[in-house]
Amino acid sequence: MTAIATPPAAAAPRFEPQLMRRKLAGTIFLGACLAAIGLLLLALILLLVDVLTAGLPWLDVQFLTSFPSRRAQSAGILPAIVGSFEMGIIIAAVTFPVGIAAAVYLQEYAADTFLNRLLRTNISNLAGVPSIIYGIFGLALFVRVLTMGESLLAGALTLALLILPVVMIASMEALRAVPNSQREGALALGATRWQMVRGSVLPAAAPGILTGIILAMARAIGEAAPLIIVGAVGFVTFLPAPIGDRYTVLPIQIFDWASRPQSAFQGIAAAAIVVLLVLMILLNALALVIRVRLSRNIQW
Amino acid sequence: MTAASRPLTRRQPISERVIETFLFLAAALGVVTTVGIIIVLVVQAADFFAQVNPIDFLTGTVWSASIEPFRFGVIPLVVGTLSVSIIALVVAVPLGLLAAIYLAEYATIRTRNLVKPILETIAGIPTIVLGFFGLNFVTPHLLKPIFGSALGTFNTLAGGLVVGLLITPLIASLSEDALRAVPRGLREGSLAMGATKFEMVRRVIFPAALSGVMASIILALSRAIGETMVVVLAVGTSPKLTLNPLESTQTMTAFIAQISAGDTPQGSIQFKSLFAVALVLFGLTLLLNLVSNRIVARYRNIY
Numbered sequence: 001m002t003a004i005a006t007p008p009a010a011a012a013p014r015f016e017p018q019l020m021r022r023k024l025a026g027t028i029f030l031g032a033c034l035a036a037i038g039l040l041l042l043a044l045i046l047l048l049v050d051v052l053t054a055g056l057p058w059l060d061v062q063f064l065t066s067f068p069s070r071r072a073q074s075a076g077i078l079p080a081i082v083g084s085f086e087m088g089i090i091i092a093a094v095t096f097p098v099g100i101a102a103a104v105y106l107q108e109y110a111a112d113t114f115l116n117r118l119l120r121t122n123i124s125n126l127a128g129v130p131s132i133i134y135g136i137f138g139l140a141l142f143v144r145v146l147t148m149g150e151s152l153l154a155g156a157l158t159l160a161l162l163i164l165p166v167v168m169i170a171s172m173e174a175l176r177a178v179p180n181s182q183r184e185g186a187l188a189l190g191a192t193r194w195q196m197v198r199g200s201v202l203p204a205a206a207p208g209i210l211t212g213i214i215l216a217m218a219r220a221i222g223e224a225a226p227l228i229i230v231g232a233v234g235f236v237t238f239l240p241a242p243i244g245d246r247y248t249v250l251p252i253q254i255f256d257w258a259s260r261p262q263s264a265f266q267g268i269a270a271a272a273i274v275v276l277l278v279l280m281i282l283l284n285a286l287a288l289v290i291r292v293r294l295s296r297n298i299q300w
Numbered sequence: 301m302t303a304a305s306r307p308l309t310r311r312q313p314i315s316e317r318v319i320e321t322f323l324f325l326a327a328a329l330g331v332v333t334t335v336g337i338i339i340v341l342v343v344q345a346a347d348f349f350a351q352v353n354p355i356d357f358l359t360g361t362v363w364s365a366s367i368e369p370f371r372f373g374v375i376p377l378v379v380g381t382l383s384v385s386i387i388a389l390v391v392a393v394p395l396g397l398l399a400a401i402y403l404a405e406y407a408t409i410r411t412r413n414l415v416k417p418i419l420e421t422i423a424g425i426p427t428i429v430l431g432f433f434g435l436n437f438v439t440p441h442l443l444k445p446i447f448g449s450a451l452g453t454f455n456t457l458a459g460g461l462v463v464g465l466l467i468t469p470l471i472a473s474l475s476e477d478a479l480r481a482v483p484r485g486l487r488e489g490s491l492a493m494g495a496t497k498f499e500m501v502r503r504v505i506f507p508a509a510l511s512g513v514m515a516s517i518i519l520a521l522s523r524a525i526g527e528t529m530v531v532v533l534a535v536g537t538s539p540k541l542t543l544n545p546l547e548s549t550q551t552m553t554a555f556i557a558q559i560s561a562g563d564t565p566q567g568s569i570q571f572k573s574l575f576a577v578a579l580v581l582f583g584l585t586l587l588l589n590l591v592s593n594r595i596v597a598r599y600r601n602i603y
Contacts, residue, residue: 017494026498030406036398041418043465050437051429101326109320111328121593123330128519128589129582130526131339132553136578137559140340161333168330192312194319215424220427225553227561251428251529258432258471259531266436273429280424 016175051277055270067237068253072264077272079236080253082150084221084279086242088126089248090156091163091220092213096161099167100202100209108197127165134162134228143230150231152240152247159225163216170212205296209229214287218280224251249267250276341582344575349570359578363539363550365570366561372573374580377542378458379547381581384531385524387460387545388467395464396471397513403472404479405501406511422496423469424587427529434462434534447546454536454548467520474519478512479505522588526581528553552581 046261058072106123110116138158148154160290165206178201186196202209235255240247248256257269349357352372360373401417405410439458443451451457482505490500506513536548537558550558559574 022496022499024351026496029498029501030402033398033402033406034598036395037402037415037418040399040468044348044418044422046437047429047433049423050433050441054436097304098326101323105320105323106329108325119327119331122334124593125586125589126334127584128522129337130528130553130585132526132528132556133341133582136556136575137333137337137340139560140344141336164333165330168327169469192316194316218424222425222428224428225557228557234419251426254428254432255529255533258428258435265491269432272438273432276426280426284424286346294370 010208026072044222046248051270051273055272056268058267058271058272063268064275068235068256072257072262072268075257075268077253077275080250080272081275082239083232083236083247085250086152086222087156087159087242088217088221090153090242091160092217094157094160094211095164095167095216099164099213100167101177102164103209106169106171106198108201111191112156119290123165123168127169130225131162131223132225132229135159135226137161137228138226148243150246151243152245153242153248155227155230155232155249156242158230159220159223162223163220166216166219167213170216171209172210174212175201176179177208178204205247207291210290210294211287214283214290218283221249221279221283222251222276224249224255227252228255249281267268311423319498330510337582340574341579346428347578348572352576361541362450363517363555365539365555365573370569372569372576374515374552374577375557376539377550377552377577378580379541379543380535380539381525381551381553383456383543383545383549384460384463384476384527384535385521387457388464388524389517389521391461391464391523392468393517396468396516396520397475399468399472400475400479400513401501401506401529404476405497405505419469419472422465423473425466427466427527428533431463431530431533434458434530437460439534452536452548454534454538455546456535456549457545459531459551460537460545462534463524466527466530467523470523471516471520474516475509475513478509478516481512482508492563518588518592518595522585522592525588526585527551528557532557532582552577556581573592 062074063076064081065078069075100157102123103127106116106120110119114243138154138161142148142154142157143150146154148157150293179180182200182204183196187193191199227249231246231250232248234248234252236246236248238245254269254272254276257265260266328389355376357372357377361375362371362373363376364371399415407415435454435458438461439451439453439455443458444453446514486504486508487500490504491497495503525585531551532554534553535554537550537554538548539550540547542549555577557573559570564571
């Protein structure tokens, strides 16, 4: 065994762990992370405080049950609330069947062909198209070509197109989470593919799908930009029918009031925002309840 | 064919094929929408470009759609849009990445359950509400005390800050996914070499997740460019070519909303210009989305 010559210790740079300094850098970084999160929380709190202090003094029964007015004191949001509800029902009626059907096709039926890959890529690209572009498409298709005019139905269908990609993506994820044993069990019992989907896969995926749809609905209810294009207006003094009438919804009513300089109108805009936010919280709570309730029966 | 060699499987019943066709049609609706959007934008924009030279449109530096003489140079709108988006990114990239790194590397389950809802709530706020916040709080109560009279009631800075708040959750959640996708072995190897946790994050985990992080930032940029209600309310509607963030400008989306909300006759040149602007907006966001998807698809293959 030959001795290995070790270099003289003095020649090599001495390794100094400097642990104190390095750990300090880590602590500072963690502090920065927490500061960033604190800043986000602060922004959220400021937003809520701003809206509540400006809006709560204006929020009363008269405000909820009156029609818009040229005087802020007697203005109300009844047509906007009714419009938002009508719109929510139509959007749900369209996106529910179409969104689930598309997701079932892409997740349960589609082979890995060029066409099906194209359909999938296309959906994720559609989810990134700015909402105002959907408004322009809705204006051309529903308002003009299909001659619905500037009606609530045209607005609802435009928003339905806007959230369909979101619904499809959420439903596909819910279907993907269903284990294959669920499918194989159904097929082994002699089910056709559709019987398998309807009886075995869809019930198992229902909590995820419903949650996705409700959250997408919340997004549609709060959306204003496309509706400006397809002709929603901020001053409606009757309860709108889905076809033939002009209409308004909560975000459009807020936009109309918020763009007026007088502070009284800023106040009722904030009050309408409080109503809209309460609606959002209710929808999110509904999504949570459905998720908990339905998934209680599912075990795999 | 003899009975013995007949396969056991029956032919699909008609009802099965009918159902599959219906399901396919639903899935194909997405393509119909995409094609429809492109046709509408291109056909209507062609109508506009019959009257206005496309070169003048793309290189012109004066936009005056409502005051004579009409000038349709899209540069001021593009600069307005990019100013808002860049301010938004300056806010959202550090905030979003710090939140993502905290959630992926530092948070316990309990702190995670506190932080996640903050981000989800911000992501769920309707943009019209954020616009109101910008106009009603950020400009008068946050920026006015700092900048004084140089600050307009409508200004690019407030819009950019609020849009930044809006896209932070997007960057945070997508970057968190990218950080979580980095394999455990890299973490353990780096710690075994004697790195501190921060050094592991900075030198190993973050570089490994960089492509996913970039994809999330590009997607957030695309979202900022397409945002409408915040900029209509907070940034205003004056299409000036300026880089001063304290002045009011106009973004592409805000112009589209302004023309639609007003009583501009639908056959007029102003109304037609809306489609040309929308085509630029659509092209820009589509390009960014495709780049982001491409980056994600590539980095998925690494591990």
